[in-house]
Amino acid sequence: MTAPTKNKKLLAWVAEVEKMCTPDRVVWCEGTKSEYDRLMNQMVESGSAVRLNEKLRPNSFAFNSDPSDVARVEDRTYIASRTKEEAGPTNNWIDPVELKKTMRALYTGCMKGRTMYVIPFSMGPIGSPIAKIGIEITDSPYVVCNMHIMTRVSKKVLQVLGDDGEFIPCLHSVGAPLEPGQKDVPWPCAPIEKKYIAHFPEKNLIWSFGSGYGGNALLGKKCLALRIASNMARNEGWMAEHMLILRMINPEGRKYHIAAAFPSACGKTNLAMLQSTIPGWKVETIGDDIAWMKIRPDGRLHAINPEYGFFGVAPGTSKASNPMALASCSKNSIFTNCVVTSEGDIWWEDIGCECRSGTDWKGQPFHSGMKDKDGRAVKGAHPNARFTAPASQCPVICPDWEDPEGVPIDIFIFGGRRTTTVPLVHEALSWEHGVFMGATAASEPTAAALDVKQHLRFDPFAMKPFCGYNAADYFAHWFKMGARMDDKAPRIFYVNWFRKNKDGKWLWPGFGENSRVLKWMCERVDGRVEARETPVGLMPKDGDLDLKGLNISPDDYAELMKVDAGLYRNMLSDIADYLKEFGDRLPSQMTHQLEALRKRLD
Ligand code: O2Y
């Protein structure tokens, strides 16, 4: 196949990879429907995909991964910067020269018997001043089809790239060469000790080997759009964040744009697609996972969603929890590690109906209520089972979600999962205080991970697994961005949807009712409501949080909003211990904020 580009750097890289990986053939992808259909047909024929019932789930396919390859592998994810200090204490570091030597040996001949696909893709609307071009080389047709949904794959990308444009090279192999005559398996991958998800930030280069799953293999997502992009953003003066983006519209039609960062299991996708319960207020989705933001000529921070689709967790997604996510994957979608029912539809735990009979993610017969030989409930879908769905299919997608200029951000929200201590909502006293709140965002350990003393799990800006450089320098970058924006900087808030009372009952209903908290934030931005100052930040005055129609007792509300100085003081030592990790590189503003909080709590 002749290459559809004259870009010298790209041609040289593709030739170098072909020589090293020795595939049987090279295919340049164009992102067309016929390309997608052809690859899907091939995968159905080879037995790695199941075509779902056309009437129930049009143009949709189910895959089961190898049981050893079901999620991102953080232990095998590396930031191979020049020095360990540049990667910082939150990343795995290996010397780049050593890692390249190891990985070159693994890549040598690794695509034997397979096709090498070259995928030109844009993160962000093609040609947007905030977008970036990536080229993924992979030997997985499953990856190609997922990239079609998750990114903008097109010939136009190569046109924008031109003869000497810059791109981010992303090399991926499942790490399972085929000998002549060897039959392929449905989900080829390499054993865990051969898996590497490697980032070379000084070279803007990604090398992934051995896994075909999600964030390990769809390299536009976590590897490019967060780890490599966060480092580029620091160097180039913009921001690449693990944030959803939404637009909230008030009854007068005023639009507010919100970007929010939460660690996993905090309902990020649900918030991105929230259905407001307040009459006249509406929410539209712009993105559910990643935000790229630049200061534009108006002095404000504008955000785009660099992705084109959703790679959402399937179990728990239902009409009740997130009808918009469910509608998004009603057609043209890929399902990985879910149950396929006897009718040829898809099923997972808590989808909102029973599965009378089907095949589980390991290919075994399954029905709801099934027990194993020890009497334990059998799960049909893997807990990290996923749907890949076009964002354009979300019924509440914002009409401007592809605006190349992005949307101006008014509000940042951080959060964590805390059953005690942290109130439903508080606002930062300043940009510096807000950065401190984001940098110290934390959740309680899950029940399974409880140890004697319940240490908090800090996940700064929900970026712990995704920041491609030293997190202390990342905090400094946040401080700098605020200074550049001055009074045009977004306002910063912290939420905790997960507080419980003494009987273990949730104090806040969550889901659509979270719109009440967003409404208060919007009113704060407009100066329509004053706030009361507490030691931890600014909180709603009595009556300002709209609780109309909500059945919440005054006692529960008081508990939900309570700031117990003693409990907060206990948290200070955890925060101080965690910040020590960053040593001398920690920006002085962080220590000032910690001391200021300590004083306010006295
Ligand atoms: O397990 C994976 O590979 C997926 S991880 C993921 C997918 C979509 C959005 N966010 C995440 C995440 O880990 O933050």
Ligand code: MN
């Ligand atoms: Mn994520």
